[in-house]
Amino acid sequence: MEDADEELPEGVHHYESADEVPFEISKYWHQRRSIFSKYDEGVWMTDDVWFGVTPEPVANKIAEHVATAPKSKTCIIDAFAGAGGNSIAFALSGRWEQIFAVEMDSKVIACGKHNAEVYGVANRIWWIEGDCFEMLGARLKGLTKNTVVFGSPPWGGPSYTDAEVFDLTMMQPYPLKDMYTPFTHGGRSAVLFLPRTSDLRQLARRVDDDETLKVTHYCMNGASKGLCAFFGDFAFE
Numbered sequence: 001m002e003d004a005d006e007e008l009p010e011g012v013h014h015y016e017s018a019d020e021v022p023f024e025i026s027k028y029w030h031q032r033r034s035i036f037s038k039y040d041e042g043v044w045m046t047d048d049v050w051f052g053v054t055p056e057p058v059a060n061k062i063a064e065h066v067a068t069a070p071k072s073k074t075c076i077i078d079a080f081a082g083a084g085g086n087s088i089a090f091a092l093s094g095r096w097e098q099i100f101a102v103e104m105d106s107k108v109i110a111c112g113k114h115n116a117e118v119y120g121v122a123n124r125i126w127w128i129e130g131d132c133f134e135m136l137g138a139r140l141k142g143l144t145k146n147t148v149v150f151g152s153p154p155w156g157g158p159s160y161t162d163a164e165v166f167d168l169t170m171m172q173p174y175p176l177k178d179m180y181t182p183f184t185h186g187g188r189s190a191v192l193f194l195p196r197t198s199d200l201r202q203l204a205r206r207v208d209d210d211e212t213l214k215v216t217h218y219c220m221n222g223a224s225k226g227l228c229a230f231f232g233d234f235a236f237e
Contacts, residue, residue: 008044009107009110010107011046011047011107012044012045012046012107012110012111013044013045013046013047014042014043014044014045015029015045018030022047024047025047025050025051028050028051029050031055034055034056034057034220035050035053035055035056035085036053036056036085036115037056038118038119041118042114042118043083043111043114043115043118044083044110044111044114044115045083045111046083046105046107046108046111049082049083049108049111052080052082052152052154052155053082053083053085054085054086054089054152054193054225054226055085055220055225056085056089057220058218058220058225058226059085059086059088059089060089060092061218062086062089062150062191062193062218062228063086063089063090063092063093063095064093064236065216065228065230065234065236066090066095066148066150066191066230066234067093067095068234068235068236069148069189069232069233069234069235070233072145072146073146073147073148073189074096074097074098074146075096075097075098075099075100075143075146075147075148076090076096076098076099076100076147076148076149076150077100077102077132077136077140077143077147077148077149077150078090078099078100078101078102078150078151078152079102079132079136079149079150079151079153079179079183080102080103080132080151080152080153080154081101081102081103081108081109081112081127082103082108082111082112082152083108083111083112083115084101084111084112084113084115084116084125085115086150086152086193087099087101087112087116087125088115088116088119088121088125090150091116091119091121091124091125092119092121096124098126098143099124099125099126100125100126100128100140100143101125101126101127101128102128102130102131102132102135102140103127103128103129104129104130104131104132106129109127109129112125112127113127128140132151133178133182136149136182136183136185137182143188144185144186144187144188145186145187145188147188147189148188148189148190148191148232149183149184149188149189149190149191150190150191150192150193151179151183151190151191151192151193152192152193153171153174153179153192153193153194154172154173154174155171155194155195156170156171156172156173163197164197165197165198165199166194166195166197166198166199167199167202168194168198168199168202168203169202171194171195176192176202176203176206179192180206180231183231184231184232188232189230189231189232189233189234190231190232191228191229191230191231191232191234192228192229192231193226193227193228194226194227194228194229195226195227196217196224196225196226196227198227198229200215203215203229206231207231213229213230213231214229214230214234214236215227215228215229215230216228216230
């Protein structure tokens with residue numbers, strides 16, 4: 001448990017009781033230990049980040065699958081790192097020589113750095129504050145053939161659940177076409193975590209006819225939490 005006297009940055013919270021929690025995130029807070037198993041050890045969150053964090057069992061399974069990339073891939077970039085759920089899972093896997101976590105919001109980066117400390121992997125993740133597309137074209141430009149880019153982008157709010165088949169050209173603020181090219185530039189492999197109803201035809205059009213696209217659903221309690229599309233050579237079954 002965190003020190004009760006520790007002052008959290010403005011906009012950052014560690015809610016300890018239900019009466020502290022804003023109504024709109026209360027259902028997520030009640031699932032807090034399945035989102036972060038070490039929540040009670042002092043995990044930090046902003047109110048907005050609750051909506052997009054990958055539950056820990058899902059993040060761990062994704063990390064297991066991403067780890068099957070060719071051994072020549074030694075670097076991973078978490079393009080929308082948020083409060084660190086996926087970056088922490090990548091670090092815990094022990095697979096990567098370099099892990100870069102990119103996040104635009106300074107408050108959320110503070111959460112991610114702190115949460116990595118809670119999980120004992122702070123010294124394995126390099127945090128970069130900024131826009132992931134700018135970073136991939138500038139500061140991280142040289143990381144190409146030896147790199148996997150993982151992206152769990154915003155899905156545009158809960159309206160995606162209304163669609164029987166979700167149109168990835170309409171995903172906001174980053175439609176599929178805006179992510180695919182910069183993420184795969186220069187021989188990078190890419191993994192995208194997307195809504196469970198994503199249009200598979202739109203994903204398939206991004207690979208050549210002689211290539212195989214792996215798409216895997218990740219479930220908890222019998223329900224899909226989303227799917228990953230793997231662009232590149234990944235060896236899991």
